[in-house]
Amino acid sequence: MEESMDKDLLGICIPTFNRSSYLRILLDSLVPQAHKYGVIIYISDNCSSDTTKETVYEFQKNYGNIVYDRNTTNIGFYRNLIKVLKMASTGYIWMLDDDDVIRDGAVELIIGSLRSNPDFVILNSSDCNRDMSIKLPKIIDCDKNIYYNKGDHYKVLFDLRKNGYFGMMAPMILKRSVITDNLNLMEDPSFELFGNSYLPLLLFYRSIINKSGIFLCEPVILRRTNIRSEGDSPFEWHIGGRIRALQWLTQYGYPEYIVKQSLDHSFSAALFNAVVVKAEDPRRKIFTEFLKKTRLIPNYEKLIYLILDNVPTYILKTMRQIIYKLSGI
Numbered sequence: 001m002e003e004s005m006d007k008d009l010l011g012i013c014i015p016t017f018n019r020s021s022y023l024r025i026l027l028d029s030l031v032p033q034a035h036k037y038g039v040i041i042y043i044s045d046n047c048s049s050d051t052t053k054e055t056v057y058e059f060q061k062n063y064g065n066i067v068y069d070r071n072t073t074n075i076g077f078y079r080n081l082i083k084v085l086k087m088a089s090t091g092y093i094w095m096l097d098d099d100d101v102i103r104d105g106a107v108e109l110i111i112g113s114l115r116s117n118p119d120f121v122i123l124n125s126s127d128c129n130r131d132m133s134i135k136l137p138k139i140i141d142c143d144k145n146i147y148y149n150k151g152d153h154y155k156v157l158f159d160l161r162k163n164g165y166f167g168m169m170a171p172m173i174l175k176r177s178v179i180t181d182n183l184n185l186m187e188d189p190s191f192e193l194f195g196n197s198y199l200p201l202l203l204f205y206r207s208i209i210n211k212s213g214i215f216l217c218e219p220v221i222l223r224r225t226n227i228r229s230e231g232d233s234p235f236e237w238h239i240g241g242r243i244r245a246l247q248w249l250t251q252y253g254y255p256e257y258i259v260k261q262s263l264d265h266s267f268s269a270a271l272f273n274a275v276v277v278k279a280e281d282p283r284r285k286i287f288t289e290f291l292k293k294t295r296l297i298p299n300y301e302k303l304i305y306l307i308l309d310n311v312p313t314y315i316l317k318t319m320r321q322i323i324y325k326l327s328g329i
């Protein structure tokens with residue numbers, strides 16, 4: 001174990017709920033790599049009713065650097081994510097979804113990049129189907145690492161926005177100080193209403209503003225697509241958090257046209273997901289009101305979204321089946 005140099009350098013945070021089979025696959029890919037460098041794995045179990053606890057205990061027998069805590073009640077994805085981030089005490093934090101799979105050599109590559117003390121590291125991924133067959137080898141198509149200097153945050157957003165790399169946990173590694181510096185904002189109850197993607201977005205943008213960092217070209221994550229996470233809905237994941245976080249960017253001098261293009265992408269994704277899965281969530285009324293106040297989204301797109309919101313569930317289910325059949329999902 002190369003633990004002496006890298007001890008407390010990187011911690012991996014995994015919120016989980018009732019996905020023991022996926023979590024096992026993730027840990028199978030992660031633990032052998034983490035063991036080599038003494039990387040600490042933090043898992044917060046949101047009161048799962050499946051075999052999550054037993055699965056984690058099984059891995060803990062062979063690797064002592066797994067810190068596991070189980071909530072006595074389900075506190076929601078948003079609060080569970082905050083909890084697992086607060087559990088970490090390492091210099092850098094890598095947030096992972098419990099259904100991700102880590103490629104061989106990923107931790108070694110990441111540790112090597114962290115030794116130069118960047119403010120942030122952005123990771124490339126491969127998109128996979130449910131059976132882990134690769135659908136898109138590289139989400140960001142590039143042939144070499146990209147290095148960002150302080151003041152390059154416009155370029156970071158420009159490089160990532162066209163590929164939909166917003167609101168996801170696994171592609172970013174950030175300093176723990178970003179968590180501690182923004183803890184009061186993270187725990188503000190009003191932000192929970194803006195959805196699960198708001199927190200990763202907030203931390204991402206706070207990490208890149210006037211900071212230096214690295215984008216690692218080689219994909220290190222195999223990312224399942226079309227898998228719903230705890231609490232996901234088109235209102236939470238694709239609309240609420242993204243609108244709130246992206247509009248917040250204008251306060252930091254981002255050109256409005258870049259923010260608008262990013263919102264366009266988010267809005268298109270939300271329309272698709274509103275068809276793929278109908279969210280029976282009373283909070284959609286909050287987002288409906290919020291949409292009426294968002295000046296950056298064209299009125300015709302708001303209208304389409306609101307129409308879809310009121311389409312009967314049985315019609316959306318039929319449309320979902322058609323989409324699945326046409327796309328081979």
